[in-house]
Amino acid sequence: MxxxxxxxxxxxxxxxxxxxxxxxxxxxxxxxxxxxxxxxxxxxxxxxxxxxxxxxxxxxxxxxxTFDDTHTHLIFAALGAHDVPVHQARTIPEFLDLIRQRARTTPEGEWIRTTTNWQELNLAERRMPTAAELDQATDRHPVLVKRGGHNDVVNTYALRLAGITEDTPVPPGGVIGRDADGRLDGRLIDNALGLVEHLVPAPDRTRRIDGLRLATSQYAATGIGTVRDCAVTPEDYAVLLAAREAGALSTRVRALISALGLTGAAQVEDLPVRMPPAIPPSARSSTSSASCATPEPSPAVRSPTQTRRVAPQRHRRRHEAGLTHMATWACPVPAEEGSGRPRGGPGASSAPAMCPGSSPPSPRRASGSAASWNGTG
Known part of the structure; x- marks a missing residue:
C-alpha cells in the first residue's frame, strides 16, 4: 500500500x-x-x-x-427518516409541538407522519397521545402517529377521511381504541392499522433512497456496520438495490424477504420469481465480494387460519443480489396469534462504538436515531 x-x-x-x-x-x-x-x-x-x-x-x-445488528427494520427506519422526529420528545406537549411545527410548513390537507422509533414509557406521562390531543397540534391535516409496527394513533381528521365512526366494525385481530366514555380515542392496533394507512401516499423512489441514505448513516454513526432487515418485501428489495447502485448505503445489508401473509409452500417458492434482477457483477463495488449466504428455508408459514409445514428444500442460492453482504431468501415470519403481523419488535442490539471519521453520538442521539428503534413493536 x-x-x-x-x-x-x-x-x-x-x-x-x-x-x-x-x-x-x-x-x-x-x-x-x-x-x-x-x-x-x-x-x-x-x-x-x-x-x-x-x-x-x-x-x-x-x-x-463494527457491530452486526441481527434483527432490525432498516426499511421502516428509512420510511420514517423524513417524518416528524417525535422520538426527541420527553413530554406529550413537546410531542405535540413537534407535530405543530411540521404543520406550519405542510400544505393543508396533506398527511403528517411521525417517526416510529419512540416509546410512550419515555414520555413523562407514560402514555400515548390521544386523537383530541393531536387535534390541538393541527386540525387541518390528517396525522398518523406510528409507534413500532403494531400501534397507530391518528387525529380526528384522519378518522374522518378513513370513514371510521363509533359504529365501524372492528377488524378481526385488530383494535379500534376508545376512551373510558366509549368515544374513539384515535388508537388503532394490528389489523385495524390498514383502515387508515391505505390512505397515506407512498413515497416515491427518490425519497425512499434518500431515506435509506439517512437511516444507514445513523446506524453507522452508532457503530453498526451490518444490518439484517427481517421484513423486506420484493418491492422493498428493489429499492435497496437502487439505493446500492446510487451509493446511498452506509452499512452492509442482509435482507430477509418476508413471506408474511402467504399460506402455502407454492407461494413461498414463487417469491424468487418476483424478485428484481440482480446487479451485474461489473456494476458491483469491491465491498460486495462476499457471496450470498443461503440458509435453510424457514420451516413454517402461519396465517391466522392455517399453519402449514413447508417441505425442506436443499441448499441453493436463490438470488445473487449485489447488495453488500446481502443474503436473500423466502423468510416466513411467524405471526402473533390473530394479528397477522410479525412477532416482536425491532431494536438495535449493540451499544455505540467509535467509528473512524465520525464522532460518537450522544446517548440521547443514539437512543433516538433511526438505527435504535426502542419501541416494543
Missing amino acids: TDHGADLLIRAAAVHTLVPGQAPQQALAVRGDRIAALPPDPNGLDHVVSSRTAVHDLPGATVLP
Whole structure:
C-alpha cells in the first residue's frame, strides 16, 4: 500500500481485531473502503502518510470492529427518516409541538407522519397521545402517529377521511381504541392499522433512497456496520438495490424477504420469481465480494387460519443480489396469534462504538436515531 499511501490513519491505545490470539494493535490504516494495515507500533504506519491522509491521534481511544445488528427494520427506519422526529420528545406537549411545527410548513390537507422509533414509557406521562390531543397540534391535516409496527394513533381528521365512526366494525385481530366514555380515542392496533394507512401516499423512489441514505448513516454513526432487515418485501428489495447502485448505503445489508401473509409452500417458492434482477457483477463495488449466504428455508408459514409445514428444500442460492453482504431468501415470519403481523419488535442490539471519521453520538442521539428503534413493536 505504500505506493498510494493511506486515506485514513488512526493511532490509538488499542485496536481490537477480534482475530483469535492476536493482541490489540495500536494503529490502523484505511484505503478506500478497506483496512489496509494494522501494526502493533503506533508509529508503524507513518510511512503511508501523505498530503491526502486524514490522521487521527487518539492515545486514549479503543477501536472496535463494527457491530452486526441481527434483527432490525432498516426499511421502516428509512420510511420514517423524513417524518416528524417525535422520538426527541420527553413530554406529550413537546410531542405535540413537534407535530405543530411540521404543520406550519405542510400544505393543508396533506398527511403528517411521525417517526416510529419512540416509546410512550419515555414520555413523562407514560402514555400515548390521544386523537383530541393531536387535534390541538393541527386540525387541518390528517396525522398518523406510528409507534413500532403494531400501534397507530391518528387525529380526528384522519378518522374522518378513513370513514371510521363509533359504529365501524372492528377488524378481526385488530383494535379500534376508545376512551373510558366509549368515544374513539384515535388508537388503532394490528389489523385495524390498514383502515387508515391505505390512505397515506407512498413515497416515491427518490425519497425512499434518500431515506435509506439517512437511516444507514445513523446506524453507522452508532457503530453498526451490518444490518439484517427481517421484513423486506420484493418491492422493498428493489429499492435497496437502487439505493446500492446510487451509493446511498452506509452499512452492509442482509435482507430477509418476508413471506408474511402467504399460506402455502407454492407461494413461498414463487417469491424468487418476483424478485428484481440482480446487479451485474461489473456494476458491483469491491465491498460486495462476499457471496450470498443461503440458509435453510424457514420451516413454517402461519396465517391466522392455517399453519402449514413447508417441505425442506436443499441448499441453493436463490438470488445473487449485489447488495453488500446481502443474503436473500423466502423468510416466513411467524405471526402473533390473530394479528397477522410479525412477532416482536425491532431494536438495535449493540451499544455505540467509535467509528473512524465520525464522532460518537450522544446517548440521547443514539437512543433516538433511526438505527435504535426502542419501541416494543
